[in-house]
Amino acid sequence: MRKKLIAANWKMYKTPPDAHAYIAAFLPLVRDHQRDDIVLCPTFVCIPTVVEALRDSRIGAGGQDVSWEKEGPYTGEVSAHMLRSVGCSHVIIGHSERRQLFGETDDAVNRKLKMSLKAGLQPIVCVGEVLEEREAGLTEDVLRRQCGIAFRDISGLEAAPLIVAYEPVWAIGTGKTATPEMAADAHSVIRAEAARAFGDQVAETLRILYGGSVKPENAAALMSQPEIDGALVGGASLDPHSFARIVKY
Ligand code: PGA
Numbered sequence: 001m002r003k004k005l006i007a008a009n010w011k012m013y014k015t016p017p018d019a020h021a022y023i024a025a026f027l028p029l030v031r032d033h034q035r036d037d038i039v040l041c042p043t044f045v046c047i048p049t050v051v052e053a054l055r056d057s058r059i060g061a062g063g064q065d066v067s068w069e070k071e072g073p074y075t076g077e078v079s080a081h082m083l084r085s086v087g088c089s090h091v092i093i094g095h096s097e098r099r100q101l102f103g104e105t106d107d108a109v110n111r112k113l114k115m116s117l118k119a120g121l122q123p124i125v126c127v128g129e130v131l132e133e134r135e136a137g138l139t140e141d142v143l144r145r146q147c148g149i150a151f152r153d154i155s156g157l158e159a160a161p162l163i164v165a166y167e168p169v170w171a172i173g174t175g176k177t178a179t180p181e182m183a184a185d186a187h188s189v190i191r192a193e194a195a196r197a198f199g200d201q202v203a204e205t206l207r208i209l210y211g212g213s214v215k216p217e218n219a220a221a222l223m224s225q226p227e228i229d230g231a232l233v234g235g236a237s238l239d240p241h242s243f244a245r246i247v248k249y
């Protein structure tokens with residue numbers, strides 16, 4: 001039985017004081033919650049505040065992006081080792097906003113994934129099709145390509161901490177969600193790709209999250225699917241009460 005992970009992606013919202021106030025409100029709401037793992041992914045500048053505020057809790061902190069390089073003259077980049085050094089346990093890689101707005105390629109995702117695993121982070125690799133691809137019947141091909149390239153040259157042993165998030169791009173921030181059946185189909189394609197790359201055992205324990213307009217109102221229906229191992233939540237994670245309701249679906 002895979003333990004579910006509910007992750008908040010705050011995107012480019014909240015200052016450190018906002019983050020502090022959020023956690024002060026959020027912690028009492030989830031204090032006794034043991035059923036699921038919880039991770040908050042704020043902007044880089046909020047990470048120290050978030051890590052400090054979560055110190056006595058079981059909740060993890062993660063970055064929203066990472067460099068594929070270890071260190072060097074790469075203005076604006078932050079390394080996996082640096083994320084670890086400020087207390088991050090997780091990192092989001094290949095979010096569709098990075099792919100679509102900032103030109104991130106499948107190859108970049110692969111390089112970032114390898115570096116993050118090497119640094120001891122638990123990477124959350126995002127994959128998913130855009131609307132035109134779904135309408136053209138290409139969802140499976142897109143997922144196969146994104147996973148195939150992301151997982152390249154990584155051994156089963158190295159891949160053990162990996163988490164994947166299936167985020168259909170047409171469902172992100174739109175209020176539309178994939179039906180539980182669509183998500184279950186996509187998740188089995190991803191699991192098959194993981195089995196091919198890493199072997200059956202790693203694929204069996206791989207957690208595959210769903211993301212895209214997860215809300216308190218639809219969380220229970222999505223999370224009751226055995227193929228869905230958690231959620232990556234954007235908009236509805238920005239309010240501590242709303243996110244707590246999702247965590248306690
Ligand atoms: P959303 O975003 O929940 O606002 O749709 C999800 C995501 O981008 O990870």
